[in-house]
Each structure stands twice: as C-alpha cells, then as structure tokens.
Amino acid sequence: xxxxxxxxxxxxxYHTLTGxxxxxxxxxxSVEEGEFFVIVGPSGCGKSTLLSLLSGLIPVxxxxxxxxxxxxAGHQTKIGYMLQKDHLFEWRTVYRxxxxxxxxQKKETPENVEHVExxxxxxxxxxxxxxxxxxxxxxxxxxxxxxxxxxxxxxLLLLDEPFSALDYQTRLNVCDDVYKIIKKEKKTAILVTHDxxxxxxMADRILILSKRPAKIRRILPVHFSDETMTPMQRRQAPEFxxxxxxxxxxxxxxxx
Amino acid sequence: xxxxxxSPRQAAFxxxxxxxxxxxxxxxxxxxxxxxxxxxxxxxxxxxxxxIFSSPSRILQTILDMGKDHTIFRHTGITLYETLLSFVxxxxxxxxxxxxxxxxxxxxxxxxxxxxxxxxxxxxALAPLLIVWLGANTGTIIVAGMSVAVFGSIISMYTAxxxxxxEKIKLIYTLGGNRMKVLQCVVIPSSIPSIISIxxxxxxxxxxxxxxxxxxxxxxxxxxxIIYASQIFKLNYLITALIILCIIAFGLYQAIQKLEHHxxxxxxx
Ligand SMILES: Nc1ncnc2c1ncn2[C@@H]1O[C@H](COP(=O)(O)OP(=O)(O)OP(=O)(O)O)[C@@H](O)[C@H]1O
Ligand SMILES: [Mg+2]
Numbered sequence: 001x002x003x004x005x006x007x008x009x010x011x012x013x014y015h016t017l018t019g020x021x022x023x024x025x026x027x028x029x030s031v032e033e034g035e036f037f038v039i040v041g042p043s044g045c046g047k048s049t050l051l052s053l054l055s056g057l058i059p060v061x062x063x064x065x066x067x068x069x070x071x072x073a074g075h076q077t078k079i080g081y082m083l084q085k086d087h088l089f090e091w092r093t094v095y096r097x098x099x100x101x102x103x104x105q106k107k108e109t110p111e112n113v114e115h116v117e118x119x120x121x122x123x124x125x126x127x128x129x130x131x132x133x134x135x136x137x138x139x140x141x142x143x144x145x146x147x148x149x150x151x152x153x154x155x156l157l158l159l160d161e162p163f164s165a166l167d168y169q170t171r172l173n174v175c176d177d178v179y180k181i182i183k184k185e186k187k188t189a190i191l192v193t194h195d196x197x198x199x200x201x202m203a204d205r206i207l208i209l210s211k212r213p214a215k216i217r218r219i220l221p222v223h224f225s226d227e228t229m230t231p232m233q234r235r236q237a238p239e240f241x242x243x244x245x246x247x248x249x250x251x252x253x254x255x256x
Numbered sequence: 257x258x259x260x261x262x263s264p265r266q267a268a269f270x271x272x273x274x275x276x277x278x279x280x281x282x283x284x285x286x287x288x289x290x291x292x293x294x295x296x297x298x299x300x301x302x303x304x305x306x307x308i309f310s311s312p313s314r315i316l317q318t319i320l321d322m323g324k325d326h327t328i329f330r331h332t333g334i335t336l337y338e339t340l341l342s343f344v345x346x347x348x349x350x351x352x353x354x355x356x357x358x359x360x361x362x363x364x365x366x367x368x369x370x371x372x373x374x375x376x377x378x379x380x381a382l383a384p385l386l387i388v389w390l391g392a393n394t395g396t397i398i399v400a401g402m403s404v405a406v407f408g409s410i411i412s413m414y415t416a417x418x419x420x421x422x423e424k425i426k427l428i429y430t431l432g433g434n435r436m437k438v439l440q441c442v443v444i445p446s447s448i449p450s451i452i453s454i455x456x457x458x459x460x461x462x463x464x465x466x467x468x469x470x471x472x473x474x475x476x477x478x479x480x481x482i483i484y485a486s487q488i489f490k491l492n493y494l495i496t497a498l499i500i501l502c503i504i505a506f507g508l509y510q511a512i513q514k515l516e517h518h519x520x521x522x523x524x525x
Contacts, residue, residue: 057429081430083423091445091523101431104441152431 002069003030004188005054005156010063012049013213022213023049027063029207029219031156036182037190038199040247041209047192050214051158054190055081067156077105080154084161086145088133094144095120095129101152112151119147123181138166139174146178150185157182157189163198175202176232196251200243201231208250218250310495318492332500335466335478338394339508342401343462347455349402350409357410358417358443359435375407380468392473400469405461409454416450417443448523452516459508467501478504 012024023046031037041047052058054065056076065072067079088097098116102108120126123143128136136144142162149157162178163171179202182189193199199206200222208217224237234240262270292312298304299311306314322328357364383400390396420443428438470479478497485493 055430057426077432083427083430085423087421087424087427089424089442089445091448100441104428104431104433104437148431 004033004035004068005031005190006064006066006069007054008064008066010050010053010060010065011213012046012053012058012061014049024053025213025215027214027216029216031188031190033188034186035188036179036202036204037188037207038203038205039190039192039207039209040194040196040199040251041214042211042251043194045209045212046214047209048160051081051160051190051192054156055079055158057081077152078155079158080149080152080156081158082145082149082160082162085165086133086141088136088141088144088148090133092133093130094125094133094136097133098125098129098144098148098151100148105152107152112153115153116147116151119150119181122184123147123177138170139177142166142174143177143181146181150181150187155188157187159189159191161193162191163193163195171198172232176230179231196244196247197235197240198231199247200240201234206243206247208247220247220250307489308491310492314492315496315499318496322493322496328496328500331476331478331481331497332504334394334474334476335463335470335501336504338397338401338466338469338477339459339463339504342398342405342466343455343459345398346402346405346409346458346462349406350413350454351451353410354413354417355439357414358439364414371407371411375411379404379465383465383468383472386469387473396473397466397469397477401462401465404465404468405458408461409458412454412457413447413451416447416454419450420446445523448519452512452519455515456509456512459512460505463501463505463508 007030008028010024010027011022014021014023027050039047039050049058053060054072056072056079060072067076088094089100092100096103098120099108099113102112102116117126120129123146125136125140125144125147128140133141133144145162159178163175166174175198191199191202203222206220206222208220209215210217220243222243224234224239226233226237229237295309296312299306299309299314319328357367379400382403386396386400386403390399424442424446425438428441433441466477467479467482470477471483474480478501481497482494485491485497
C-alpha cells in the first residue's frame with residue numbers, strides 16, 4: 001500500500017532583511033492512511049513551518065511533498081489544518097463558525113450541512129449551535145474548531161498544538177475527545193506538540209526533530225498491548241513511561 | 257445576577273448609585289438654570305451690554321421669530337444635509353480607499369506619504385482653493401466638509417484593516433479562502449469597532465468643514481448665518497446659530513452612539 005503522504009528531502013528557509021533563517025533541513029518521511037502521526041521537537045525548531053508546507057500555505061522550495069501520489073500545489077481541500085487557537089469568530093454563532101469553511105468554498109450542500117449537524121449532535125454541541133463562542137467552555141470551543149475543520153471532509157488533518165491554550169484538566173479531556181473524534185471519522189492525522197506525554201498517549205508513530213534547522217533525529221513507532229486504548233488509558237499503561245523516557249533522552253542528548 | 261434575591265448590601269449599593277445619579281442630574285440642571293438667570297439679570301441690569309452679549313430672552317425671541325418665517329429650519333436643514341452627505345461620502349471613500357490600500361501593499365507604500373501630508377495640512381486653508389475651483393455652491397461646501405475628515409479617516413481605517421490578527425487571516429487560508437474572503441470574513445468584521453470610532457470622529461470633523469465652507473461660500477446654512485450676523489452686528493442671531501450648532505453636534509454624536517450600541521448588541525462585539 002502506498003502512503004497517503006510522502007515527504008522527501010524537504011528544506012525550507014525564511015528570508016528577511018536581517019538574514020536567512022534555515023528552518024527545515026532535508027526532511028524525508030511518510031504517513032500511512034489512518035495513522036496518527038505525532039511530531040515533537042524543541043520550541044522554534046520549525047514544526048509549524050513543516051505543517052504550513054504540508055497544508056500548502058507556503059510553497060515548497062526544495063524537495064517534494066506528495067499527497068495520494070500527486071505533488072502539492074497551492075491549497076489542498078483534502079488537507080484540514082487546525083491552528084493552535086480556535087479562532088472562533090464572536091460575530092458569528094457557533095453554527096455559522098462551524099460552517100465557515102463550507103461557506104468559503106461554497107459547499108453548503110444538504111449532505112455537507114447534514115454531516116455538520118450530525119457532528120454537532122455527536123460531539124455535544126448541537127444545543128449550543130445558536131450560541132456565541134464566548135458561551136462555550138474551552139473544551140467545547142476546541143471541539144467546535146475541530147468540527148469546522150472536519151466539515152470540509154479532509155483526508156489528512158494537521159493539528160498544530162491544538163491543546164496548548166487549555167488548562168491541564170481540560171486538556172486531558174479534550175485530548176481524549178479529539179482523539180476519539182478523529183478515530184471515529186477515520187481520519188489520518190499529523191499532530192504537533194511539545195508535550196511528550198501527549199505525544200505518547202496519542203501517537204502511532206512519533207517523529208522527533210532536532211533543534212533548528214529541524215532534522216529528523218528519529219521516527220519512533222509506538223505500540224501498546226491493547227490497540228484500542230484511549231489516550232487517557234494509555235497514560236496508565238506500563239509502556240507509557242518507557243516511551244516517555246526514550247523520547248526525553250532523544251531530545252536531550254545533544255548528539256551532533 | 258439573581259434578580260429575585262438582591263442582598264440588602266446590594267440594594268443599598270444600587271440605591272446609593274441611583275441617588276448619586278439623580279443628584280448629578282439635578283445639579284447639572286441647576287447650574288445651567290443659574291447661568292441663564294445670571295445672564296438674563298446681568299443684561300437687564302446693564303452689567304453687560306445686551307447688544308453684544310445678548311440674553312436668554314432675546315435668544316428665545318429670535319428663535320421664535322425665525323421659526324415663524326421658517327428661516328431657522330432652512331438654515332439648520334441645509335447645514336445638516338451638507339454635513340450628513342459629506343459624512344456618508346467620507347465613509348464610502350475611505351472604506352473603498354482603505355480596501356484598495358489593504359489589497360495592494362505597493363499602492364499603500366506609494367500613497368502613504370501623500371496621505372500623511374494631506375492629513376496634517378490645516379484643512380481650512382483648502383477651502384478658498386476649493387471655492388475657486390468648484391464655485392460657490394452646495395457641492396463645494398460638501399467637498400469642504402469631506403476634506404477635513406477624509407484623509408485621517410482613510411489612514412485610520414487602513415490601519416484598522418492592517419491590524420487584523422494574522423492568525424485569523426491564516427485560518428481563512430487554511431479553509432481554502434482567498435484574499436477577498438479574508439477581507440469579507442475577518443478584516444471587515446473585526447474592524448467594525450474601529451470603524452465606529454472613526455465615524456464618531458468624522459461626524460464632528462465634517463460639521464467643522466461644512467461650517468468653514470459656509471463661512472466662505474454660502475447663501476444659507478448656519479455658517480452663513482453666523483458670518484452674516486457678525487457682519488451686521490446682530491449678535492442675537494449669531495448666538496442662536498451657535499446654540500443650534502451645539503444641539504446638532506450633540507444630536508449627531510448621540511445618533512452614532514445609538515448606532516454603535518445597536519451594532520454591538522446585534523453582533524455581540
Ligand atoms: N515568517 C517568518 N519569517 C522569518 N522567520 C520565521 C517566520 N516564521 C518562523 N520563522 C522562524 O523559523 C523558525 C521556525 O519557526 P516555527 O514557527 O516553524 O517553529 P515551531 O517549531 O513551530 O516553534 P514553536 O514550538 O514555538 O511553535 C523560528 O526560529 C522562527 O523564528
Ligand atoms: Mg509552532
């Protein structure tokens with residue numbers, strides 16, 4: 001089976017008047033269909049840059065990225081990108097926020113609207129569809145943002161530290177919720193985080209990046225005895241600690 | 257915020273607040289009333305020259321006289337009409353220009369120094385030129401009203417557009433939107449509070465511009481009335497015109513504040 005996403009020899013640098021900042025150097029990896037792929041790395045190493053490249057927000061200058069075997073060109077409707085903050089617009093109701101993507105792409109068809117309403121029902125937001133985002137809790141906001149992304153039915157989901165704005169308690173719950181939603185909707189996901197326990201609790205594989213410019217230090221497959229565990233259950237499993245320590249060591253040994 | 261059960265302390269607080277509110281309202285009125293009485297008495301007892309300083313009763317008489325021959329309505333109406341028209345035109349022009357500037361970084365870089373220079377120019381200096389160019393008519397006065405507000409309005413509106421949260425803009429791109437969608441879905445909605453404050457400034461400036469225009473080139477309007485009255489030394493007319501101007505300025509500002517309130521409520525800003 002060919003992978004859903006293939007990244008080969010991708011480099012990226014930012015150009016400013018004060019100089020050139022190399023952000024990514026020679027990244028090669030692939031992501032399988034249905035996989036939960038997690039990227040960890042020191043802050044400022046280029047993780048968001050990588051996601052921006054994958055989503056087509058910034059053009060690829062060196063190397064190639066292929067999605068379902070065709071090279072990326074510009075914005076991809078098959079890729080959904082969930083940013084760090086939910087950015088729900090206060091001047092729209094929750095429902096109008098959630099269908100924003102459909103509205104922009106003029107895809108408010110009965111089937112798509114039906115799908116959105118079903119997700120609102122499934123994920124406990126239907127009662128709030130006419131409320132304003134400020135009336136939602138942190139976790140609900142994040143779920144709304146996820147539904148907004150899923151409304152366009154992307155085959156690949158990119159998540160850039162989607163939980164970092166939440167407090168710890170909420171974060172654990174939302175992490176569980178989001179994981180279940182993604183699994184239920186059968187999506188392939190790439191998640192960026194610098195919370196190592198979050199990485200271990202959700203990942204099928206973990207990509208560990210070096211300091212800027214980001215190079216691949218290691219790609220670590222994660223296997224738990226029970227494949228159907230939720231992130232919360234994984235945190236209690238015996239293997240959890242070992243994976244955590246392994247990544248911790250990898251990130252902290254400055255093996256040049 | 258339980259309306260059913262207000263604690264005694266909360267009730268006392270609310271009562272004290274209301275009492276204070278009423279006191280202020282009463283003292284405001286009293287001060288105004290005393291001022292009028294003092295003015296009237298001073299004029300009656302010749303402490304001041306009523307010919308120059310007028311008096312409340314004379315002003316009232318003037319208003320009644322002018323009301324009878326409808327001149328007061330004509331002058332007020334024409335000034336109001338010119339002010340509102342220049343206000344609406346300033347809004348349209350500055351919105352369109354700010355949009356163009358926002359779309360093209362290069363255009364905005366090219367135009368920026370000119371806008372700054374035009375904005376810092378004392379606009380009353382432009383009025384005579386406008387009259388020579390456009391003639392002494394209502395159109396010129398509307399342009400004079402616009403000239404005072406328009407450059408600052410463009411700059412402020414463009415700044416508001418440009419200050420839009422980059423991440424929110426990025427969100428629109430991630431959802432497959434183009435720059436037009438960014439403008440529609442984020443830039444304009446998030447600039448609405450700034451646009452309202454710009455409107456508040458503009459309405460006052462347009463009134464200033466219209467009055468300047470009327471000073472120089474009008475046959476009617478409150479600005480004309482002021483100049484005319486000062487030339488023939490009819491100070492009753494002059495002060496009446498000033499009072500009407502005060503009321504207009506206050507009324508227009510209130511109208512915009514109402515609008516703001518309405519928008520904030522319906523759009524949950
Ligand atoms: N638009 C830009 N112009 C210039 N340099 C940039 C730009 N965006 C990012 N950089 C630089 O590129 C590097 C990588 O940035 P990036 O945001 O991808 O890192 P990150 O791993 O996501 O960081 P964080 O953990 O803080 O989210 C940083 O050093 C940053 O300063
Ligand atoms: Mg980042």
